[in-house]
Amino acid sequence: MILILIQVFHYNEAKRRLRWDCFDCQMGPQYTDRMTCQIGGTRRTLLNVELKLLTELDQIKVYIKISTRFKSSTSYRKFFDITFDGCRVISDMDHGTMASNVFNAVVKSSNQPRKCPIKEGSIYYHNISVEDALPMFVPSAQLFIQLDFYSRRQLYLNVSLRGEIIE
Numbered sequence: 704m705i706l707i708l709i710q711v712f713h714y715n716e717a718k719r720r721l722r723w724d725c726f727d728c729q730m731g732p733q734y735t736d737r738m739t740c741q742i743g744g745t746r747r748t749l750l751n752v753e754l755k756l757l758t759e760l761d762q763i764k765v766y767i768k769i770s771t772r773f774k775s776s777t778s779y780r781k782f783f784d785i786t787f788d789g790c791r792v793i794s795d796m797d798h799g800t801m802a803s804n805v806f807n808a809v810v811k812s813s814n815q816p817r818k819c820p821i822k823e824g825s826i827y828y829h830n831i832s833v834e835d836a837l838p839m840f841v842p843s844a845q846l847f848i849q850l851d852f853y854s855r856r857q858l859y860l861n862v863s864l865r866g867e868i869i870e
């Protein structure tokens with residue numbers, strides 16, 4: 704009996720999938736002259752970002768808002784939002800939390816500097832996959848994620864992501 708339960712649990716866990724439908728980013732022209740945000744992988748589960756940074760960035764503040772909806776006919780509702788110090792996160796991310804799992808998934812195949820200021824130059828993030836960091840309690844839903852990045856109080860980057868968590 705317990706064995707069956709364990710198998711059912713693993714089965715469910717393995718079936719928690721994430722598929723991205725739309726990935727957009729807009730960076731102010733004074734900050735970049737080339738930035739691409741693309742969805743990859745056969746299951747559209749990977750995210751790729753490449754940019755050439757033209758100015759040094761310091762005092763980074765990040766705002767994330769995650770909205771969900773359960774049917775296409777309804778509108779998105781805020782699930783949660785948070786503002787944090789980007790410079791602190793890249794230099795001393797705590798380990799073993801859901802946030803650190805997501806962060807590690809983002810920087811795994813990236814040349815992102817690990818401290819501020821972020822110098823001019825090319826930065827890439829390849830094959831970001833947050834699927835494994837999804838906790839089991841996350842419901843199957845359509846997702847809308849907005850990220851705003853500020854440096855010295857100026858908005859320099861907008862990212863929006865739409866996707867779906869599928870059982």
Ligand SMILES: *[C@@H]1O[C@H](CO)[C@@H](O)[C@H](O)[C@H]1NC(C)=O
Pocket residue numbers: 729730731858859860861
């Ligand atoms: C970010 O989005 C807002 C509203 O959608 C827009 O007004 C602003 O210009 C955008 N910022 C950048 C850096 O693209």
Ligand SMILES: *[C@@H]1O[C@H](CO)[C@@H](O)[C@H](O)[C@H]1NC(C)=O
Pocket residue numbers: 743744745749812829830
């Ligand atoms: C990223 O994923 C694609 C498709 O799965 C693969 O072909 C490529 O080698 C991967 N690149 C890196 C840097 O992991």
